[in-house]
Amino acid sequence: MTDPGLLTLPLDRIGNRPQFGPGGVGGRPVVWVLAAVLPVAFLAVFFAWPVSALVVRGFVDDGVFTLNGIRDVLAAPRTWRIVGQTLGQAVAGTAVAVLLGVPGAHLLYRRRFPGRRLLRAVVSVPFVLPTVVVGVAFQSLLATHGPLGFLGLQESFTAIVAALVFFNYSVVVRTVGALWSRLDPRAEDAARTLGAGRVRVLATVTLPALAPAIASAAALVFLFCASAFGVVLVLGGASYGTIETEIWYQTTQLLDLQAAAALSILQLVVVSATLIVAGATRARQERALRLSGNPSDAPLSRADAASAVLTAVVVLGLLVTPMASLVWRSFQTASGLGLSNYFALSGTGGQLTVSVWQSLANSLATAAVATATAVVLGLLVSYVLSRRPVTAQGRRSLRALDAVFMLPLGVSAVTVGFGFLITLNRPPFDLRSSWALIPIAQAMVALPLVVRTLLPTLRAIDPRLHEAAATLGAGPGRIVCTIDVPFALRGLGLALGFAFATSLGEFGATSFLARPDRPTLPVVIFRLIGRPGAENFGMAMAASVVLAVLTATVMGLAEWIGPKEVNPW
């Protein structure tokens, strides 16, 4: 989103100037509509239908429309405690992530020092780690018998907020950093020459310029925090829950669909409000600031000591420590340090239905299918969303489409998963017993990330490149093949990586849909950690390390292939 190319688009080309007239370039609207049909149909069948079917259940009892279910839920003190906890952890997680992330963005994107690339990579790993793994990592650290057990943070609000910040720190750093690195430093220079001190420059020039990126990042982090599932389920224990875990609890443990549906509606309200804010800030951000063409940075200096120390503390204390603790615990066995936890992965631990390695194979297979689905759909959606329609009506439609494809980002994966179970169990889509349900659900979750990754590269294409190609004799088809496709390919590596890593670690929907005989790795990890015994715990640790290494490697490769400047937020 903060792609610089996008930010430097000349405004007059976006605004009132018609881009594609009758004899214009870039394909006809009818082509865009055709390209949108497949993704929209997919979204309708595998997202809108299941979710709305679940919501409808909240209003129907024995075939009769009723508001009783909703009323009961809204009247229950437990509901409001849960809503309070959800908003509380989301607000706290967002605030801390922004407060820590902005100095981090300054250091990692505005300062030059040896090891910066490595540090950027380290910072961006947590975001793609499976939620279950992060939950397990923090659990290993904070458990009463863990290294930080003396803090008494097990099953606490603080632990959950720390884990949420762990996840979302990189969202803030990357979003704000991408904009910051392109901010024309001469505005700050000008303020300095006019007599403003560093603090005043920061407050009056830099932060206002960064405000759109900060707001946009905050809205997204809030969204992620408010719909966090795996990490809350693992870390929150019985005493702590969010709307998301409550939906899970009501549906799977109490089988109270009305209550679950009512909670889903509550969550939709929160998510929609956040998406509207996020959309508004993103639109503002896409209206360019003064950006320099190339990233500009300066060598690290004494004045950066504060942000350097803070970032070092965050990276070491918050990001590295839980992961290191996870790795350390994975080697701990009854007979001292060793590899026996890893050797145990080839078995079932006596209680699992398949071996851990088998579940990894399941994960890889479903993730591959999910990735292919998400990327194909994402390419189509991004292509359509990157068009610039002539009419105001067309532009409104595109904005609506954009928002619609972001919805899966914030709607409870649990809701989606459960919706699948109640809608896709009869013709025309009798998929209940089909393994295809899981990759479809995972693709649904990954799709917004894929779109956010591809869209900036496509939107960064100057419309005049299309015009130049057209005046050189290229028809609409050739323009797509020779201009749009090569640009999209630059973002494709990253999109593939995000899709694969997300699918690999997806837990919310998968936990509903995975059949007992075909669990994925995150599901197996969750089962292992829920069982008593040091052996199970050790296996969970080892399996988490395997999953973490795998996703981090995938993302590392993707970042390495992908364009450096693209950031999906």
Place this chain on the structure above:
Amino acid sequence: MVTGLAIRDAVVRYGPTIAVDGVSLDVAPGEVVALLGPSGSGKSSLLRAVAGLEPLAGGSVSWDGVDLTSVPVHRRGFAMMFQDGQLFPHLSVAGNVGYALAGRERAERERRVGELLELVGLVGYGPRPVTALSGGQAQRVALARSLAASPRLLMLDEPLSALDTGLREHLLGVLDATLQATGTPALYVTHDQDEAFAIADRVAVLAAGRLLQVDDPATLWRQPVNAEVAGFLGYRLTLDAAQAASLGWPGTPGGLVAVGPDGLVADPSGTEVPVLGIRPRRGGTEFSITVPGGGVGRVRTRELLTHADRRTHLAVRLDPTGCVVLPTGFALDTARNVPVAPESDDARANPVAR
């Protein structure tokens, strides 16, 4: 029928704004026509309409008598060169130059690309990435790319304005030589008078979406049709008959006298006028003076003065060879020495004062 480009009563609108207001213009085979106008005059919009990149709200564009209004951009055979090149960043220099040659045989394509790179003085640059080119090199690649498929018409949209002065001068030569060598008819949009005069067979002056005058450079310079055109070309001061006479105009001019950059000369036997200021220039000095009856004129001398020098008066006279007499029909707003066309309002007359 070979008649080249014919624009008839072209109108381009952006919502309620009329950018091009009923322009008719021809480009004959082999001819280079410059569209000259200040920014916002509609010259780029007209070019885009010719290319098919903007729809015409009225009028027509045709080639050799064939109406092109419903022909899509890529079938018109008009290549466009953009102000900032718009090279395809993911293709090499050769990939860019050869873009329009899709469908030709590989050997033929390579030969043609080599030929064009030679034409623009970039032999051997084919394999380079375009991102490594300087601004001037990039524009030369853009030129070669536009010419690759031997377009029926070359459209150039301020091709040199993103470059610095020295390079601009050099590339103007490259452009001129290339257009001459290939015989490609061209429509050349610019706001720079010198550029237009240097490259065009005919210059079309646009203001506020209307075509004011089309002529070859010499005629345009000697016979601007009105004060607006004269003012835009560089006749910055306009005098009535009495003022002209007081500055030594021989006889009585038949209308208002527009004074060009060399229209006022220092002459000890001329009229003493007050000096407002002096500005050292390369090889001389430029005086700002007040002409009798009001109005500010500029006079260049070979004297080398510095800022510290003071002059209160200078003797000057008009040099008729550096002035033109405007067609009658204009009155002079004596308060500002701005000619006012009978039908025009202040806004239209104002450019002359600048």
